[in-house]
Amino acid sequence: MNLNLNVNGTHREIESAPLTSLLDVLREELGVISPKAGCEQGGCGACTVLVDGAPRRACLLPVGAVAGAEITTVEGLGSPDRLARVQQAFTHHYAAQCGFCTAGMMMAAHAYVETGGSDDRHAIAEALGGHVCRCTGYVKIIEAVAALARGDSFDLATTAASPGMTNIGGVQ
Numbered sequence: 001m002n003l004n005l006n007v008n009g010t011h012r013e014i015e016s017a018p019l020t021s022l023l024d025v026l027r028e029e030l031g032v033i034s035p036k037a038g039c040e041q042g043g044c045g046a047c048t049v050l051v052d053g054a055p056r057r058a059c060l061l062p063v064g065a066v067a068g069a070e071i072t073t074v075e076g077l078g079s080p081d082r083l084a085r086v087q088q089a090f091t092h093h094y095a096a097q098c099g100f101c102t103a104g105m106m107m108a109a110h111a112y113v114e115t116g117g118s119d120d121r122h123a124i125a126e127a128l129g130g131h132v133c134r135c136t137g138y139v140k141i142i143e144a145v146a147a148l149a150r151g152d153s154f155d156l157a158t159t160a161a162s163p164g165m166t167n168i169g170g171v172q
Contacts, residue, residue, distance in 0.1 A: 003067045007032060008076030018064025022056075023047045025063045026073065034074040034103035038132070045131030048104035049073050055111045074103040077110060083156070085148055086110045092154035093144035097135035105131050109145045119146035 005012045007030060016025045023040075026032040026049070038046035040059045047058040050072040078084030083091065086106050096102040105128060112127040124145045125138070133141065147154070 003063060005063070005067065005071055006069065007071045008073060014063065016063055019062045021059055022049070022061040022063050022066055022071070023058035026058060026071070032073050032075055036100055036103065038100070043130065043132070044101070045104040045108065046101050048107045048131070050107055050111055053111065053114065055108045072107070074106055077106070084110070086113070088154040088156060089144040089148040089152075090141075091156055093140050093147060095136065095140040095144040101131060101133045105133065105141055109148065112145065113149050117149050119149040121146065124149070
């Protein structure tokens with residue numbers, strides 16, 4: 001039985017069984033690698049994608065449950081030469097270190113802001129609850145989401161980490 005998915009604006013027909021996780025279908029069948037297999041129990045958030053605009057854990061979601069839905073991953077938000085605003089915010093605020101959790105965090109942050117989320121740190125922390133980052137301590141992630149919610153503009157040649165720090169070659 002073939003299922004139809006809309007992934008990042010592209011209609012895709014898949015051959016996986018309906019109970020196969022969306023995460024496995026995205027990564028193994030479709031080659032979409034931004035959602036990560038972390039805990040595979042829904043507790044870490046590394047596999048978060050948007051399903052019809054709402055953040056969902058792809059590791060827990062049977063692909064048959066999302067047939068016909070619009071699935072969005074980081075690859076669908078922007079491209080390396082045309083970053084989405086959430087990607088710009090994370091880059092400018094140096095909100096990623098190892099990068100394992102970043103895609104899931106970005107998808108949750110994007111959904112939060114798109115649904116009218118504010119720059120309130122407690123509200124952001126609640127919206128990102130269940131997303132585990134073992135590197136950053138969350139401060140820069142929350143700063144990036146707050147800046148995004150405020151509508152700040154981002155200069156990608158420098159980071160907010162330090163006025164002398166650049167994203168294109170180290171320290172000035």
